[in-house]
Amino acid sequence: MSSIQFADILAAQQRISPYIKKTPILSSSMLNQWLGHDIFFKAECMQTTGAFKLRGATNFLLKALENNHRPNKIVASSSGNHAQAVAYIGNKLGIPTCIYASESISPIKASATRAYGATLKLYSNRLLADEAVREAAQADHCAWIKPFNDADVVAGQGTVIAESLSELDNIDGIFAPCGGGGLLSGSLIAARSLSPHTQVIGTEPLAANDAADSLRQGKIVNLPTAPETLADGAATPAVGEVTFPYLQALDDFYEVNEEAIKYWTQWLHHILKVHVEPTCAMSMAAVTSWLAKQTSRKRVLVILSGGNISAQSMQMIWQDDYLSDLPSL
Incomplete structure (x- = not known):
């Protein structure tokens, strides 16, 4: 396991604070009544660029600048949310940015990436995009900001839980989606230091269950x-060498089918009145499965990791009406 410490997360929190929003924590009294437990939602879907990814990308780049390593160019490969984050912080700091992605990238995420000033290069699949970014990163004075397989990125993502647990106490379980594992790794490190009794639990689409x-x-x-799943933020081909040992230390891990992903995306939109991606809505399927095994009332934190959804995905999500089926355990 790499040597990422909670102190690295605290340093990241201070470093990135001028560039990110302190996102709100939401809840639904109706959902709590239906499930018989207290569910809190960390709304990273309301983060600048619409996802938690801004935290890790910003920490990586600002730490490089602190160490007098100012790149002439930034490159990254991403299915969308990391692309937007890198494009945004590169633009803020005046550094040219190029993003490499597959042609299956969500149109809304592609448009936002370009709007933040990045060049976007598309390839027929993610593996080719990853090969292209690896080659581009060989150029002198070029910074490659990886989406998850980097200690500084993981430390940045861990600020989500450091921030959350400064407001909430006695949390019994933390739930987050797994793409490459950066968010879950950072969450585990922060939770183990701030609230050792709290279980940290990962979720992944059954259709993209490499983790x-x-x-x-x-x-x-x-x-x-390449997987076919509505949870495109968790469609990463594989986890990383940095993140895998942390995933192995998780307290539990759930695989979620596409119908459950649609169900919870509809319900979270309805009860929270915020735009959430299927990738984070799927965590609620794991929450209900986990709560069904508990014998006392629990306090749960769900990370709403992003809120960038294409019109095409929205149409697929709302093809069927799941709101007539009330949430239950």
Whole structure:
């Protein structure tokens, strides 16, 4: 396991504070009544650029500048939210940015990436995009900001939980989605220091379950093909060497089918009145499965990791009406 410490998260929190929003914590009294537990939602969907990814990208770049390593160019590969984050902070700091992505990138995320001033290069699949960014990063004075497989990025993502647990106490479980594992890794490090009794639990689409397969096999496993899932933020081909040991230390991990992802995306939109991505809504399927096994009232924190959804995804989510089926355990 890499040597990321809680002190690194605290340093990141101070470093990035001028560039990020302190996002609100939401709840629904109706949902709490239905489930019989207290559910809190950290609304990173309301973060600048619409996702938690801004925290890690900003920490990486600002720490490099602190160490007098100002790049002439920034490169990254991403399915969307990391792309926007890198484009945004690069623009803020006046550094040219180029993003490499697959052609399947969400149109809304592609448009936002370009709007933040980045050049966007598209490839037929994610593997080709990753190869292209790896080659581009060889140029002199070029910074490659990886979406999850980097200690400074993980420390930045851990500020979500450091921030949350400064407002909430006695949290029994923290739930977050797993793409490459950066958010979950940072969450685990922060939670173990601030609230050791709190369980940290990951969720992943069943249709893109490389992390779950990796945990079962005890080694990093790649998806054989590009997955088809509404949870596009969790469609990463594989977790990283930096994040995998932290994923192995999680308290539990759930795989969620597409119908449950649609169900909870509809319900969170309805009860919270905020725009949330399917990637983070799927955590609620894990929450209800976990709560069904508990024998006393629990306090749960769910990270709403992003809120950038394409019109096409929205149409797929709302093809069927799930709101007539009330949430329950």
